[in-house]
Amino acid sequence: MSDILAIYVLWLRDIKHYWYDKIRIFASLGQPLLILFVLGTALTPTLQGGVSFSKYIFPGVISMTVLFTSIFSAISIVWDREFGFLKEVLVAPISRWSIVAGKALGGSTVAVMQGAIMLFMAPLVGVELNLLIIVKSILAMFIIALAMNSLGIVIAARMKEMEGFQMVVNFIIMPLFFLSGALFPTDKLPQWLLLLNRFDPLTYGVDLLRKTIIGISNFHSIINIGVLLVFTLIMFSIAVFEFNISE
Amino acid sequence: MEIIKVENLSRRFNKFLAVDSISFSVQEGEIFGFLGPNGAGKTTTINILCTLLKPTSGNAYVSCCDTTKEPNKVRSQIGIVFQDPSLDDRLTAEDNLRFHGRLYHLGSEEINKRIPEVLNLVELYDRKNDFVRKFSGGMKRRLEIARGLMHRPKILFLDEPTLGLDPQTRAHIWDYILKMRKETNLTIFMTTHYMQEADVCDKAAIIDHGKIADLDTPLNLKSKYNEQTLEGVFLKITGREIRSQAGESAWSQWMRRT
Numbered sequence: 001m002s003d004i005l006a007i008y009v010l011w012l013r014d015i016k017h018y019w020y021d022k023i024r025i026f027a028s029l030g031q032p033l034l035i036l037f038v039l040g041t042a043l044t045p046t047l048q049g050g051v052s053f054s055k056y057i058f059p060g061v062i063s064m065t066v067l068f069t070s071i072f073s074a075i076s077i078v079w080d081r082e083f084g085f086l087k088e089v090l091v092a093p094i095s096r097w098s099i100v101a102g103k104a105l106g107g108s109t110v111a112v113m114q115g116a117i118m119l120f121m122a123p124l125v126g127v128e129l130n131l132l133i134i135v136k137s138i139l140a141m142f143i144i145a146l147a148m149n150s151l152g153i154v155i156a157a158r159m160k161e162m163e164g165f166q167m168v169v170n171f172i173i174m175p176l177f178f179l180s181g182a183l184f185p186t187d188k189l190p191q192w193l194l195l196l197n198r199f200d201p202l203t204y205g206v207d208l209l210r211k212t213i214i215g216i217s218n219f220h221s222i223i224n225i226g227v228l229l230v231f232t233l234i235m236f237s238i239a240v241f242e243f244n245i246s247e
Numbered sequence: 248m249e250i251i252k253v254e255n256l257s258r259r260f261n262k263f264l265a266v267d268s269i270s271f272s273v274q275e276g277e278i279f280g281f282l283g284p285n286g287a288g289k290t291t292t293i294n295i296l297c298t299l300l301k302p303t304s305g306n307a308y309v310s311c312c313d314t315t316k317e318p319n320k321v322r323s324q325i326g327i328v329f330q331d332p333s334l335d336d337r338l339t340a341e342d343n344l345r346f347h348g349r350l351y352h353l354g355s356e357e358i359n360k361r362i363p364e365v366l367n368l369v370e371l372y373d374r375k376n377d378f379v380r381k382f383s384g385g386m387k388r389r390l391e392i393a394r395g396l397m398h399r400p401k402i403l404f405l406d407e408p409t410l411g412l413d414p415q416t417r418a419h420i421w422d423y424i425l426k427m428r429k430e431t432n433l434t435i436f437m438t439t440h441y442m443q444e445a446d447v448c449d450k451a452a453i454i455d456h457g458k459i460a461d462l463d464t465p466l467n468l469k470s471k472y473n474e475q476t477l478e479g480v481f482l483k484i485t486g487r488e489i490r491s492q493a494g495e496s497a498w499s500q501w502m503r504r505t
Binding site for chain 2: 002005006008009012013017020021080083084085086087088089090091092093094095
């Protein structure tokens with residue numbers, strides 16, 4: 001019971017940060033909107049048949065929003081360490097796993113809210129939404145967000161200082177995003193790229209969301225959800241282990 | 248009653264021995280001063296006592312619980328004011344206290360009652376809705392003291408509580424602490440560089456190079472070393488040579504590595 005309460009408190013802190021910092025809500029939508037409308041519109045005439053390009057990448061751009069928000073939110077642990085707040089949490093009489101769970105759930109909720117804002121751009125790219133699609137998409141975003149948050153916490157637990165942040169962006173976030181097939185179909189990729197694509201956990205998130213929103217997918221949703229949950233579980237366990245060590 | 252007991256406690260950071268087999272005990276209700284030059288092992292000892300760090304060898308008991316075996320029991324009975332600020336400055340003063348109260352399992356009623364109590368104690372009640380990032384260093388420190396006391400700990404750890412504060416704020420902070428102590432049976436474990444502050448201690452341990460050089464009442468220490476002030480005693484025991492932050496940097500390196 002006390003663990004649940006601790007998770008709630010840590011979750012609430014992330015929600016409050018999100019709520020107090022409204023500029024960030026808009027700032028972080030800039031990049032996905034650029035990709036969706038500029039890249040989407042520009043490349044549409046070069047592609048023939050099937051759905052329009054912006055419609056095709058729409059679920060990918062939502063995944064991107066969820067990925068970025070999730071990892072940035074998890075990396076805020078590094079700030080908390082630098083500014084001392086992490087100590088306040090670590091000396092509190094709460095279990096170590098609830099610290100990781102609270103952080104993962106808080107970051108995921110924020111990521112889903114950002115993803116939901118993107119989702120409601122759907123009519124602008126010719127995607128029709130209904131209540132069922134919205135509910136399923138939010139669930140899918142949440143599963144993706146949990147996986148990416150857990151990964152982010154593992155990185156944050158090992159990250160020494162905020163200076164390493166650019167490394168994380170260039171060598172973790174960007175590859176996860178570009179390899180996931182968020183911006184292109186993966187059925188005609190050369191072997192080496194296909195292999196990298198299949199090792200990227202976000203691939204399964206993008207596929208899940210694409211199936212939910214526009215009905216196109218490579219894998220069965222059960223496989224997508226399964227891969228993401230197993231990945232989350234592994235990352236979560238590593239994160240709890242790392243927080244136990246720094247005791 | 249012994250509320251803190253430390254037996255042959257050592258802590259090593261790679262090759263550097265920050266705390267070298269120290270033993271001491273603190274009685275309930277005492278103000279216990281832990282005095283020493285930079286890098287002497289003060290912060291390392293506090294971090295072990297408040298369960299942030301595991302000892303390399305030896306035992307530490309806080310309120311009868313082993314700090315490594317039952318850390319959560321220890322955590323629920325102590326309040327800490329760290330050397331460096333540990334507030335969330337993107338939240339308001341009240342948010343910070345509410346967060347703290349919930350982490351320490353206080354009920355909503357208790358939290359609503361305690362927030363004005365502790366904020367009035369440190370004279371910050373009228374600033375409760377302000378974001379902490381707008382606070383001055385002294386206000387932040389006062390808020391941290393309010394937070395450390397909020398869950399009615401048995402023991403309050405103060406790691407250089409008045410570092411970098413002006414004399415007025417320092418005097419105020421001491422007023423709060425002594426008032427708290429009069430009203431409850433609070434035990435205070437503190438480190439400080441300001442020797443005149445250490446005069447309020449019931450017992451003072453002088454620590455250097457990870458070892459306790461002497462431990463007694465301030466009065467006895469002064470007469471033993473034939474000095475007028477604790478500062479004189481301190482310099483007699485630890486010498487006049489300037490110290491590096493050896494221990495501190497070993498600790499921060501260790502924090503970064505993990």
